Amino acid sequence: MSIKEAGLSVTKPRLNILNFLNKNHGPFCAEEIHNNIGVDQCDLATIYRCLSTFELKGLIKKCYFGDDLVRYEINDPEKHHHHLICKNCKKVENVGSCFLKGVDKLLSDKGYIKIEHNLEFFGICPNCQH
Amino acid sequence: MSIKEAGLSVTKPRLNILNFLNKNHGPFCAEEIHNNIGVDQCDLATIYRCLSTFELKGLIKKCYFGDDLVRYEINDPEKHHHHLICKNCKKVENVGSCFLKGVDKLLSDKGYIKIEHNLEFFGICPNCQH
DNA sequence: ATAAAAAATTCAAGTCATTTGCAAAAATAT
DNA sequence: ATATTTTTGCAAATGACTTGAATTTTTTAT
Structure with a gap:
């Protein structure tokens, strides 16, 4: 599902985040995503907000590894x-x-x-x- | 396993916590345990410290329910x-x-x-x- | 295109569960 | 009992995450 298909505005931070998650393996926490797309690309708060929104729309899913971090990965029910x-x-x-x-x-x-x-x-x- | 068998000093807060966990079903978070044994019985920080120590010694185990709380229950490998x-x-x-x-x-x-x-x-x- | 409306971003400040430093108190060892 | 070790209490710190409000970007309507 694309950002647009999810009914969301298409913004640079959102494209960066989804792009990163699509290309990289393993669930990532907000800070890892922020570091990887570049801390200057957007605020960490934006990452958190985008991730919540994406999860709500079913684009990504949460993973809990038993520490105090929430991680996310692309939600592909087929896989x-x-x-x-x-x-x-x-x-x-x-x-x-x-x-x-x-x-x-x-x-x-x-x-x-x-x-x-x-x-x-x-x-x-x-x-x-x- | 008892507190003593775990090689730990036997204190009132520790007895209270283990006693509570032994008698009640369902993993509990630190604050629930604190409330249940009585907030006046010991400091919440003590609960956190006891729980970590107990877990380290294998008396109890952590459970993650996908929210931001860590819960604990008695560790009984038989069950x-x-x-x-x-x-x-x-x-x-x-x-x-x-x-x-x-x-x-x-x-x-x-x-x-x-x-x-x-x-x-x-x-x-x-x-x-x- | 362009302006108005809607949605998202930034930055700073706020939460909230959990942790930690350190002095006082309790437990254990001698 | 007294010394030594461990634990506790209290207050302050931490760290992930959230939120309020002004500004900027994106979208929608013209």
């Missing part, structure tokens, strides 16, 4: 995947959804050790469906 | 489970690990709708294993 993050160097690898048959085996095959995962489900419970 | 959080009322239900065969079905059987999950893996990658 659903999970993440494998090194606890040490924070490197991010994508993991396909085939993991359901033997999660830890798959990951240890990749050479990782001390594998953990964080899995939380979200939904609307019966009481809240009106 | 490994995941969480199902209502997006609306934030109610937390435990989900056993049987979910691997048909995640969404299981959850919709419980009457939930708009089910999503957040799954991230953590490990030490080959490069970081020395």
Whole structure:
């Protein structure tokens, strides 16, 4: 989906941000995006505002890696995947959804050790469906 | 594991916190714990410090629900489970690990709708294993 | 195109969960 | 008990993120 298709005004900061996310792998936090597109290109507050707006429109999605940073990546439902993050160097690898048959085996095959995962489900419970 | 077994000094705030977590279901954030054991019982900073220490010692574990709060619950490896959080009322239900065969079905059987999950893996990658 | 209207950006100040420095108090070791 | 170590309380700091309001840019209407 493009910025215009999302019903948003097309601005330089927005083009820069989407462009950066489209070309680079791994979810990024606001500051990383800011640094990468150039801190002189726009204010950090603009990055935050653009990211919220993009997420609201479904252009990008949030990722939580268990630290105090919110990260974002392009939202492509066709390419659903999970993440494998090194606890040490924070490197991010994508993991396909085939993991359901033997999660830890798959990951240890990749050479990782001390594998953990964080899995939380979200939904609307019966009481809240009106 | 007890506070003493973890090699820590036994103090009132620590006993209060562990006691609260042992008796109540659902991960709790620092402020919830503080309110529940009584704000006059100790400083909020003490709660934060105790929780970090407990986690380091493996007495409790962190949970991330995708907001900006860190929650904790007793770490009992025998009772490994995941969480199902209502997006609306934030109610937390435990989900056993049987979910691997048909995640969404299981959850919709419980009457939930708009089910999503957040799954991230953590490990030490080959490069970081020395 | 051009002007008016709408939306986005900037900058500064404000939040809010969490952290930290340091002196005082409590717990543990001797 | 007394010394040593650890923990706590309080206040101040941090750091990611948000927000208010004036200005600039983009869009819409002419």
